[in-house]
Amino acid sequence: xxxxxxxxxxxxxxxxxxxxxxxxxxxxxxxxxxxxxxxxxxxxxxxxxxxxxxxxxxxxxxxxxxxxxxxxxxxxxxxxxxxxxxxxxxxxxxxxxxxxxxxxxxxxxxxxxxxxxxxxxxxxxxxxxxxxxxxxxxxxxxxxxxxxxxxxxxxxxxxxxxxxxxxxxxxxxxxxxxxxxxxxxxxxxxxxxxxxxxxxxxxxxxxxxxxxxxxxxxxxxxxxxxxxxxxxxxxxxxxxxxxxxxxxxxxxxxxxxx
Amino acid sequence: xxxxxxxxxxxxxxxxxxxxxxxxxxxxxxxxxxxxxxxxxxxxxxxxxxxxxxxxxxxxxxxxxxxxxxxxxxxxxxxxxxxxxxxxxxxxxxxxxxxxxxxxxxxxxxxxxxxxxxxxxxxxxxxxxxxxxxxxxxxxxxxxxxxxxxxxxxxxxxxxxxxxxxxxxxxxxxxxxxxxxxxxxxxxxxxxxxxxxxxxxxxxxxxxxxxxxxxxxxxxxxxxxxxxxxxxxxxxxxxxxxxxxxxxxxxxxxxxxxxxxxxxxxxxxxxxxxxxxxxxxxxxxxxxxxxxxxxxxxxxxxxxxxxxxxxxxxxxxxxxxxxxxxxxxxxxxx
Numbered sequence: 001x002x003x004x005x006x007x008x009x010x011x012x013x014x015x016x017x018x019x020x021x022x023x024x025x026x027x028x029x030x031x032x033x034x035x036x037x038x039x040x041x042x043x044x045x046x047x048x049x050x051x052x053x054x055x056x057x058x059x060x061x062x063x064x065x066x067x068x069x070x071x072x073x074x075x076x077x078x079x080x081x082x083x084x085x086x087x088x089x090x091x092x093x094x095x096x097x098x099x100x101x102x103x104x105x106x107x108x109x110x111x112x113x114x115x116x117x118x119x120x121x122x123x124x125x126x127x128x129x130x131x132x133x134x135x136x137x138x139x140x141x142x143x144x145x146x147x148x149x150x151x152x153x154x155x156x157x158x159x160x161x162x163x164x165x166x167x168x169x170x171x172x173x174x175x176x177x178x179x180x181x182x183x184x185x186x187x188x189x190x191x192x193x194x195x196x197x198x199x200x201x202x203x204x205x206x207x208x209x210x211x212x213x214x215x216x217x218x219x220x221x222x223x224x225x226x227x228x229x230x231x232x233x234x235x236x237x238x239x240x241x242x243x244x245x246x247x248x249x250x251x252x253x254x255x256x257x258x
Numbered sequence: 259x260x261x262x263x264x265x266x267x268x269x270x271x272x273x274x275x276x277x278x279x280x281x282x283x284x285x286x287x288x289x290x291x292x293x294x295x296x297x298x299x300x301x302x303x304x305x306x307x308x309x310x311x312x313x314x315x316x317x318x319x320x321x322x323x324x325x326x327x328x329x330x331x332x333x334x335x336x337x338x339x340x341x342x343x344x345x346x347x348x349x350x351x352x353x354x355x356x357x358x359x360x361x362x363x364x365x366x367x368x369x370x371x372x373x374x375x376x377x378x379x380x381x382x383x384x385x386x387x388x389x390x391x392x393x394x395x396x397x398x399x400x401x402x403x404x405x406x407x408x409x410x411x412x413x414x415x416x417x418x419x420x421x422x423x424x425x426x427x428x429x430x431x432x433x434x435x436x437x438x439x440x441x442x443x444x445x446x447x448x449x450x451x452x453x454x455x456x457x458x459x460x461x462x463x464x465x466x467x468x469x470x471x472x473x474x475x476x477x478x479x480x481x482x483x484x485x486x487x488x489x490x491x492x493x494x495x496x497x498x499x500x501x502x503x504x505x506x507x508x509x510x511x512x513x514x515x516x517x518x519x520x521x522x523x524x525x526x527x528x529x530x531x532x533x534x535x536x537x538x539x540x541x542x543x544x545x546x547x548x549x550x551x552x553x554x555x556x557x558x559x560x561x562x563x564x565x566x567x568x569x570x571x572x573x574x575x576x577x578x579x580x581x582x583x584x585x586x587x588x589x590x591x592x
Contacts (some may be wrong), residue, residue: 087482091477102486
């Protein structure tokens with residue numbers, strides 16, 4: 001198995017506040033790792049370091065064998081695509097324009113888009129099922145449709161690692177499930193590696209190969225759901241009572257909070 | 259398809275309307291010309307005092323007003339996109355006030371110390387200082403809220419306007435020339451100003467075109483820009499230099515003129531959308547014709563007395579600013 005990402009003793013602080021306190025994890029090519037944890041545990045900071053948004057980190061974060069801080073942001077954007085919780089342009093943009101943003105890392109400075117870029121953008125919109133509203137303004141779309149546009153942008157970016165930051169948190173369970181399925185299928189079809197930040201433990205169990213639990217900037221447990229999930233871990237991470245049973249449909253662990 | 263056709267039709271109307279309006283607006287003033295007379299003067303079929311008057315005074319004035327309007331409108335669009343702020347404009351952000359101080363300072367230095375420092379250069383230096391000062395004052399936690407940028411701009415404008423008043427009264431002991439530096443005027447512009455502004459517009463447009471995609475990406479947020487391979491600080495620095503450069507030339511040519519950069523980009527976006535390829539040309543044309551019309555009003559409304567052109571643009575711009583501020587979308591990212 002090729003190691004896509006190796007993080008060792010990663011630390012990051014916002015002034016006096018330590019957001020990451022020595023994170024260690026490895027991510028293998030083609031797997032989906034869900035990172036779970038309470039609010040303020042450092043999940044989003046972790047993604048921001050990997051995507052190059054935050055750069056003055058301590059410790060080591062190597063992507064395909066090379067330190068992330070050693071990449072130019074354009075090189076990094078060719079490898080990593082990021083799907084944020086919320087995407088809010090200040091002005092009305094057409095959906096197609098937003099999907100084209102995903103091609104920016106592949107375009108030489110001061111050059112326009114080529115035929116290949118147009119083909120990739122069309123194909124990405126088709127996969128995310130947004131071709132019908134490519135000319136519509138982003139503002140006029142529903143929450144689920146907006147996230148599909150952002151997914152199309154991430155596909156068009158052709159990164160090897162996809163970072164998903166609670167991207168279904170604003171959606172109702174129906175839309176959230178459909179979108180998750182869409183992303184999971186696409187990740188597997190394209191052979192992409194993914195880190196998914198999630199709040200819903202059971203949804204994370206269903207779509208991920210492994211789970212990592214983060215609290216106070218440290219990883220408390222990492223592994224597949226059957227190995228790591230326990231009532232005591234859930235108590236430690238979320239300070240919530242739970243019972244873990246077998247999901248009668250998927251045969252995977254199911255966390256029931258009570 | 260029909261929508262696309264409509265947009266092309268609107269664009270062509272703006273394009274041809276601009277030429278006609280330029281001719282028409284150049285006919286108004288203390289001396290009136292009719293359109294046919296203007297056509298004949300331009301063709302060289304008519305000579306004499308009226309032709310000289312038109313060629314040497316009216317025509318450069320109208321064209322310089324057009325170019326300054328165009329330049330300011332593009333500058334406003336660049337700032338709004340890059341700063342993700344629908345209320346940004348060189349005047350509101352304080353860049354123009356800085357340029358105005360630099361220009362007056364160059365005059366004072368010449369008067370008092372006999373040192374000749376290029377006015378455009380000093381205006382540019384102070385325009386840059388105010389751009390970066392406003393930016394750093396309003397930036398908190400990696401974000402610039404709509405309102406804090408406006409407040410920083412107001413403070414910087416107050417500061418530099420006060421400094422201009424101080425310098426003018428201290429040096430010349432009168433406040434007549436203050437009108438020029440605080441409210442702008444097109445009187446006295448010449449063909450050399452036209453060439454200067456033409457170069458400014460060309461450089462500004464080339465930079466705009468080269469950075470258009472990156473500015474649009476920045477309009478969707480700085481963090482987003484990083485994730486698709488754009489360095490926000492680099493783009494902002496280039497845009498600030500570009501805006502400071504053109505604002506300095508505008509101010510040293512025609513004094514302080516506000517709100518053009520605020521209003522015109524919104525009108526263009528309303529007509530063609532934010533991401534249309536027609537935006538640069540239409541912003542240029544509408545901005546140009548808007549300021550030419552404002553200048554026509556300023557020289558004809560109370561003729562032979564001239565109304566400062568900045569007063570005319572402010573009469574239109576201030577209510578527009580209030581409208582944008584009140585509109586929910588206008589402050590949603592604050």
